[in-house]
Amino acid sequence: MEGSGVGFSYPNDLHIAWGVMIVLYPYVTGLVAGSFVVGSLYHVFGRQELKPISRLSLVASLGFLIFAPVPLLFHLGQPMRCFNIMITPNFSSAMAAFGVIYAVYFIIVLLEIWLVFRKDIVMNARQNRGILRWFYASLALWTYDVSDESRKLDHKIVVVLAAIGIPAACVLHGYVGFMFGSVKANPYWSTPLMPVIFLTSAITSGIAMMVVLYQILMKFGGRTIEPDCVQSLCKWLWLFAILAVTLELLEIVCIAYERSEEWVVIGTLLSGKLAFSFIGIQLVFGSLIPIILLGIVVLMRPYLTNPLRNTIGFVAALFLLVQVLAMRWNVVIGGQLFSKSLMGFREAYQPGLFEKEGLGVALLIFLASFVFMAIFNRFLPMYEKKENGNGTGDGAKTGFTERREAAKSEEARG
Amino acid sequence: MEETKKTGGVTRREALGTSAKGLAGAMFVAGFGKELDVAGWLFGKDAVSKPAYDPTKHMYTFLFDISKCIGCGSCVRACERENNVPPHHFRTWIERYRVFGEDRVLVDSPNGGHDGFEPDPSGEVARKAFFVPKICNHCEFTPCVQLCPVGASYRTPDGVVLVDVKRCIGCGYCVQACPYGSRFLNPDGHVASKCTMCYHRITKGMRPTCVEMCPTGARRWGDLKKPGDPVAEILATRETHVLKPELLTKPHCFYLGMYKEVR
Ligand code: SF4
Ligand code: SF4
Numbered sequence: 205m206e207g208s209g210v211g212f213s214y215p216n217d218l219h220i221a222w223g224v225m226i227v228l229y230p231y232v233t234g235l236v237a238g239s240f241v242v243g244s245l246y247h248v249f250g251r252q253e254l255k256p257i258s259r260l261s262l263v264a265s266l267g268f269l270i271f272a273p274v275p276l277l278f279h280l281g282q283p284m285r286c287f288n289i290m291i292t293p294n295f296s297s298a299m300a301a302f303g304v305i306y307a308v309y310f311i312i313v314l315l316e317i318w319l320v321f322r323k324d325i326v327m328n329a330r331q332n333r334g335i336l337r338w339f340y341a342s343l344a345l346w347t348y349d350v351s352d353e354s355r356k357l358d359h360k361i362v363v364v365l366a367a368i369g370i371p372a373a374c375v376l377h378g379y380v381g382f383m384f385g386s387v388k389a390n391p392y393w394s395t396p397l398m399p400v401i402f403l404t405s406a407i408t409s410g411i412a413m414m415v416v417l418y419q420i421l422m423k424f425g426g427r428t429i430e431p432d433c434v435q436s437l438c439k440w441l442w443l444f445a446i447l448a449v450t451l452e453l454l455e456i457v458c459i460a461y462e463r464s465e466e467w468v469v470i471g472t473l474l475s476g477k478l479a480f481s482f483i484g485i486q487l488v489f490g491s492l493i494p495i496i497l498l499g500i501v502v503l504m505r506p507y508l509t510n511p512l513r514n515t516i517g518f519v520a521a522l523f524l525l526v527q528v529l530a531m532r533w534n535v536v537i538g539g540q541l542f543s544k545s546l547m548g549f550r551e552a553y554q555p556g557l558f559e560k561e562g563l564g565v566a567l568l569i570f571l572a573s574f575v576f577m578a579i580f581n582r583f584l585p586m587y588e589k590k591e592n593g594n595g596t597g598d599g600a601k602t603g604f605t606e607r608r609e610a611a612k613s614e615e616a617r618g
Numbered sequence: 619m620e621e622t623k624k625t626g627g628v629t630r631r632e633a634l635g636t637s638a639k640g641l642a643g644a645m646f647v648a649g650f651g652k653e654l655d656v657a658g659w660l661f662g663k664d665a666v667s668k669p670a671y672d673p674t675k676h677m678y679t680f681l682f683d684i685s686k687c688i689g690c691g692s693c694v695r696a697c698e699r700e701n702n703v704p705p706h707h708f709r710t711w712i713e714r715y716r717v718f719g720e721d722r723v724l725v726d727s728p729n730g731g732h733d734g735f736e737p738d739p740s741g742e743v744a745r746k747a748f749f750v751p752k753i754c755n756h757c758e759f760t761p762c763v764q765l766c767p768v769g770a771s772y773r774t775p776d777g778v779v780l781v782d783v784k785r786c787i788g789c790g791y792c793v794q795a796c797p798y799g800s801r802f803l804n805p806d807g808h809v810a811s812k813c814t815m816c817y818h819r820i821t822k823g824m825r826p827t828c829v830e831m832c833p834t835g836a837r838r839w840g841d842l843k844k845p846g847d848p849v850a851e852i853l854a855t856r857e858t859h860v861l862k863p864e865l866l867t868k869p870h871c872f873y874l875g876m877y878k879e880v881r
Contacts, residue, residue, distance in 0.1 A: 212725035212881075214752070214799030215708050221790035221803055281788020281808025288768040288787055299767035299791055388865060389761060389797035544799050545881045547725060 211548025220540050224555045224566045225279035227536045230380045230402065231409070231529055232272045232570065237377035238410010240265040240313065240369055242440070247316075247366035253432040257414050259586045262317050264417060267573040267580070269313060273306065274569045278561060298383045305379060309372045316365045318343075319358045321584050323350045328584070339583075377406045384535060391466035391546070392473075392539045397455045404448040409528035411441040415521035419514060425587060431510045435501070438517045442498035445524055449491040452531060469542045469549075477552055478538045481530050490527025494520035671821045676776040677842040678815060680829075680871040681849045681858070682751045686836035689714055689749035693828035693837060694732045700816065700827040706730075707802045709813040710753040710828055715879050716744035723879050750880055751837060753828070754779060754800035754813035755861060755869030762792035762801060771810065777842075777870050778815045786810050797865050815839075 243261030246254040277283045293300035318325075326348050329340035378399040384390075385398025415437045422429045456474065459467050474482050497520035501513055508516070542549050556562040580586075689712050697703060697710050712731025716724045716738070724744075728735065731749075738744075756779045763771045763779060770786035773779050781792075786809035793801045793810060804811040816826035824830075829839040840849025852858070852874070859876035860869040873880075 212713075212727070215706070215711050215727050215730040216793075216799045216802045219707070219802060221793040276789075279789070281790075281803060282786065285768075285785070285787045288770075288785060292769050292785065294766055294769035296764045297767040297791070299765065299789065302767070383791075387761075387765070387794050389795055540794075544797055545725070547881055 211543075212545055213543030213548040213550055214545050217543035217545070218550050220537075220550065220553050222279070222536055222540060223553065223561045224563060225275040225561050227529075227532045228275040228566045228569065229272065229279075230377075230406075230536070231532045232268050232275065232573070233377055233380055234402065234406030234409045234528060234532075235413055235573075236265050236268040236272055236309075236410075237373040237403070237406045238408065239268065239413060240373045240410070241407050242411050242414050242437070244366040244370050245440070247362055248370070251436065253430070253436045256430045256433045256587075257418050257437070259320060260418060260421065261410075261414055262313065262320060263577055263580050263586055264413065264573075266313050266317055267576040269310060270576060271569055271573045273302075274572070275566065278565060278569070298379060298386055301379055305372075305376050309369075309376050312365055312369045312372055316362055316369065319362050319365070322358060323355065324584050326350050374403055378403050384539070389544055390539050391459070391464075392470050392542070393535065395455055395458075397451060401448065401451045401455065404444055404451055405528045405531055408441065408444040408448045408524055411437055411444060412521035412524040412528075415441060415517050416525065419518050421587070427587060429510070429514055431513065434510075434514050434517050435505065438498050438501040438513070438520070441517075441521060441524065442495065442502050445491070445495055445498065445527075448528075448531075449487075449495065452486075465546055469546045473538060473542055473549065477541055477549060478534055482534050482538070485530040486527055486534055490523055490530055494523040494527070497523075673774050673776040673821075675843060678756075678777050678820065678870070679840055679842055679849060679853070680753060680756070680815075681838040681840065681852060682871070682873050683836045683838070684748050684750055684873055684875040684877070686834045687712070687749040687751055688834055688836075689731060689735045690833065691731045691734045692831045692833060693751065694730055696827045696831035697813075698732070700819075701814070702806075703811075704805050707804065707811070708732075709800075709811070710751065713750045713752060713880075714747070715750060715877065716747045717879060718742060718744055725879075725881070746877070748877060750873075751828075752798070752800075752861075753871060754796075754815075755798055755867065755871040756813075756815060758868035758870060759866060761795040761797065761865075761867060765791050765795040767791065774817075776820075778817055778820075779812070780814055780817060781810050781812060783807065783809045783811075797862050797867065 239261045242254065243258055243265065245251045246258040246261075277286060280286060289300055290303040293303065322344065325340055325344045327350075329337055329344050329348070332340060381399030381402030384393040384402075385395055388394045415434065418433065418437070419429055421427075456470075459470055497516050501508065501516050501520070505513075537553050540550070541553065555566075557564050559565075691712060693710055694708065694712060701709060703709050706729065708730040710730075711727055712735075713725055713727045714731070714735050718724065726735075735749075756773075756777055758773075758777075760771070760773060760779055763773055766786075767789060768785055768787055770782045771779065771792050772782065788803060788808045788810065790803050790810070793803060796812075801810055801812045803809070816824075816828075819826060826839055829837045838849050840847045842850045842853070844850070853872060856874065858872040858874055860872060861880070862869075
């Protein structure tokens with residue numbers, strides 16, 4: 205494959221080394237860290253209004269976590285040697301920390317989920333027969349003690365685990381940012397802000413994912429969407445979106461203001477080859493619009509009906525999910541579009557649809573996490589059966605009047 | 619695949635050397651080694667007599683004289699042949715710089731200078747023009763070695779940065795980390811690849827191929843630990859420059875007659 209480009213690029217720089225998979229990898233790990241952190245707002249900080257998503261966030265975190273390394277495997281030239289990262293790690297490499305950090309975090313999430321769902325597992329083990337019983341019993345590790353004391357102990361451990369999990373999630377994702385931020389050869393990546401930017405946008409994407417998933421699950425499960433929960437999620441989402449976007453802009457503004465050598469190439473890049481995905485998608489469509497929308501939700505709370513708030517929150521969250529993906533794309537791909545000669549660009553990168561590192565595979569990997577969540581939900585439901593639904597008939601058709609009533613009672617409370 | 623074969627070849631040849639010595643020793647003990655020189659006949663003259671190579675006794679370095687490079691591309695072609703470099707990837711390449719008027723700089727490196735350079739079709743006369751040979755700088759503080767997650771990239775005691783193609787997982791992190799664009803992911807074998815300073819040659823007392831093939835002597839190569847080495851002499855006494863000194867990678871590839879336009 206012969207490349208060409210504009211200006212002068214070092215001849216080896218005409219090939220792109222990191223493609224879609226390396227865009228997807230930080231996106232998925234971001235969702236892992238983000239969903240976990242929202243869940244912890246309930247578990248550690250006792251934000252009761254977030255109770256409805258406390259289990260969902262954990263399961264989502266696990267679902268994304270399981271598939272987070274998959275894009276890396278698809279990316280590696282020699283995937284069969286992947287365990288070299290753990291067998292012969294080079295400790296001066298940020299990437300080598302992956303094995304350890306991933307393993308630690310995996311254990312934390314798994315333990316926490318087990319403790320949170322333990323009662324359900326034991327119930328299921330008691331109610332089922334045959335192979336299912338054996339399955340649940342093994343999940344419960346043949347410990348059927350769900351007395352109040354043992355549940356209290358469980359709860360205490362959950363709080364501790366979640367408290368450890370927050371810094372662990374931050375390390376998990378901060379290190380992804382560090383992987384880029386520590387490449388001194390690339391002036392667009394090399395900034396100490398990078399880990400912080402990655403972290404805030406990860407939490408943004410995690411909360412946004414909760415807003416979307418929660419509403420979809422409630423709609424299809426025929427349950428009521430808790431207005432307080434959505435309101436609170438929107439508030440946090442707004443906060444983190446503002447933080448993330450500010451930091452992202454700050455980085456660019458600093459480079460631009462310093463006007464050092466690299467700005468010539470980065471400025472041209474952002475207003476040229478990356479204009480659509482950076483200015484169009486990341487800044488206007490993905491940041492400006494949702495921040496205004498969420499601002500409406502947060503600041504005009506008394507004037508919004510529940511369905512309206514839910515819809516606005518849903519749309520804003522979807523936009524933010526796209527924003528974070530665009531940001532990953534702009535960093536990973538954008539950072540490779542210019543040559544390290546700082547004098548030229550390579551041709552815009554267009555991933556194929558069906559190749560090994562193509563968009564099709566990327567989409568499948570992304571969707572796999574949701575399939576996992578669905579299967580998990582099949583065996584251990586995240587929500588009790590129609591707890592808040594109207595009970596009779598098809599719950600999915602929760603009446604408009606009912607939602608109005610809920611809205612009224614909400615308004616009454618102020 | 620070619621890459622693996624090639625580098626595998628280096629180790630195989632070294633292994634051969636050792637077994638040749640063992641065999642020769644056995645024959646000597648048997649008492650007919652000297653007369654018949656079977657081992658010498660089988661494995662070549664120096665397979666038996668060559669002393670073991672000691673990497674700690676050397677410290678290699680490149681020295682390029684910009685004023686002497688004519689941009690013929692012999693070195694690029696020689697490297698491609700010697701090391702099976704895949705097309706459009708480069709272990710070494712040539713850049714052409716032309717400066718017009720006040721400060722308009724035009725740089726190009728068509729196919730890495732592999733086929734030489736065409737004259738400018740516009741016919742415009744440059745104020746100054748020169749060729750710059752580029753190669754892995756075999757940095758002392760290498761970002762590529764620092765970042766390699768599995769330790770497949772390493773620096774030998776004689777100052778050569780190498781990739782262990784049997785351990786490399788092909789993540790491409792080192793390609794991102796090299797500030798000079800010296801590395802690439804080899805489409806054959808899917809592992810990182812770069813200039814090896816012709817390690818298979820220099821450990822046998824030969825010079826790197828590109829240095830050997832340069833018709834003007836623009837490419838030089840020396841051993842800082844060898845007393846009286848001409849390259850070491852120049853480095854000690856004359857003004858030389860390295861690429862991107864601000865990154866503090868401490869390149870082991872020096873330039874005579876450097877211009878400020880060079881990136
Ligand atoms: S020039 Fe690049 S590949 Fe060579 S040692 Fe330096 S950083 Fe590594
Ligand atoms: S591509 Fe190979 S040599 Fe380069 S950093 Fe990855 S594992 Fe190391």
